[in-house]
Amino acid sequence: MSLKKTDIRLPELLIPAGNPEKLRTAVLYGANAVYVGVEGLSLRSASAEMSLSDLAAGVSEAHAAGVRVYGALNTFARNADLAVARKIIPELIATGIDALIVSDPGLIRLIGQVAPSATLHLSTQANTTNAEAVRFWQDQGVRRIILARELTLKEIGEIASAVPDMELEIFIHGAMCMSYSGRCYLSYHRNRRSANEGDCSQPCRWEYLLTESTRLSDPLILEEDERFSYLLSSKDLCLVEYLPQVAAAGVASVKIEGRMKSSYYVAVVTRAYRQAIDALSAHQGEYCFDPHWGRELKTVSHRGYTTGFAFAEEKTNETSPDLKIIQTHEPAGIVLSFDSDQDRALIEVRNHLVAGEHVELLLPDENIDVDTRRLHDENDNRISEAHPGARILIEVPRRVPQGALLRKAAKK
Ligand code: SF4
Structure with a gap:
């Protein structure tokens, strides 16, 4: 696809940084911005969170390299969390962090009281899917919205045209959920790891058998194709081939999923998307997808790639013929x-x-x-x-x- 140079608004490349090493990896391989979990208040497990002192050091390292840092506070707070949030938020702002990612209206109100000048990004967990919802959050002081993964690029472009003064961010790469943006209790039911608190063990991707209670050793075969059944195992999102369409939709930022993934994953995925965005910039809008980027992205753990909802709703149920993780x-x-x-x-x-x-x-x-x-x-x-x-x-x-x-x- 080709675009006029004037049509191109190069998106920021936003990379997950679950710990200080991953933050440095993201900076080294070409991130424009990173997002980090904040101890005690993010929507990820403790292993993907940073302490305030690590965060302060990470913010200065990132800023020295011209990279922005966003802190995820995208838990849905319970009453007991509010006192912690009231204490942590001013300390978080003092680290020099560039924005807070939030989803809970209570936390947004609380931030307005204790840190009124904080820049707010609305998490995808808030499931924003239309222009009126964007305007609503704009009225609440939100500067950027991470749109729901379930939108097509056409819908995203319509929202960008309808509310041009709102920054929009979308996911461009990483794991997809079979439920609506992580609102799911399957993982909590199976092993007490809550997806709603960012700790999903992905049981939707496990292999299940159908058995009759008196014949447990003789499961009924539930066969989707000759390999096995993979009813709920979504492929992973990958839009590197479609960057011109993503840029044309008018998004300010493209985000890679995976704060729990390894530094190796961060290095490979950041580098591939950096090279792709640079190619889009350098060739006056004439984008030529380099298959090398696709090959590189297949070296990291994934479950087959899909364009997700980007082009059509019917992608909703695209599942993977590769139940097991692929990683070369x-x-x-x-x-x-x-x-x-x-x-x-x-x-x-x-x-x-x-x-x-x-x-x-x-x-x-x-x-x-x-x-x-x-x-x-x-x-x-x-x-x-x-x-x-x-x-x-x-x-x-x-x-x-x-x-x-x-x-x-x-x-x-
Ligand atoms: S179990 Fe599957 S569908 Fe549920 S939140 Fe986890 S990844 Fe999403």
Whole structure:
């Protein structure tokens, strides 16, 4: 698709950063902005939240690189949460964070009292699906709305035209839910992990059998096709091929899902979308999708890709023929430092590594092969293998940045 240069409003690339390492990874690989969970008040489990002191350090690092930071407070607060929120919100603002992502009207009112100058982004959990709803939230002081995933690009474009002074953000990549934007109790019922508090264990994607109570060992076969049944397992969203249409819809920001995902996921997905947005910018609106971006996106964990609701409602029920997670590669390590005298990098190992294994180093603009035949521990002793958490020295052909990820083929 081609667009006139004047038609293009390049969207901000917004990346999940569940911890300080992921924030640095997102910055290194090309994010314009990151969103983070805030301890105690986000809609994610504790493993995807940052303490206020980590957040303050992360905000200054990100700002030094020109990257904005948004804090997710998108829990639906209970009465008991309000006192915590009243205390945390001013401390959060003091970190220099650029905006707060909220969904609960009570929290919006409370923020108006304790931090009236805070910039508010409305979470997708608020399920905003039409222009009147956007105007309603605009009246409440909201600066940006993360629209519901269930909208088509046509509907998104209509909303952008109807309310041009509201910033709109949409999801462009990541896991999709079979319920309406995470409003689902299945995970809580199955193992007490609540999707509504951001801790979904995704039981909709498990494999189920239909059995008759007196013949438990003889399940009835519920067969959707020759492979198995995958009635509720949604594919993951991926719109990298359709960036011109996304840009033409008039969105200010495109967001990657996955604060619980690994640094490796953050590196690969950020880099692919950065390169795609830069290509859209550089070629005067003539966008040529590079299949390399698609191949890269298939190296990280996913369940097959779909365009979701972007083009048609009938995509609603698109499920995956690949019930199990597909992932061609896994992280091998992360660069802690580089020694220019010896052209060696100190690596923290992330998956068991054997000398001689094929390992790639992911740089922001290319991949380079790494010779792993001579591995050394951090005391310079020659080793033949290394386990997760170990620090090892590896020769690299040129200077590499701290925080760069290494990967290797995933075990079958
Ligand atoms: S169990 Fe499935 S449908 Fe329910 S919230 Fe989790 S991902 Fe969504």
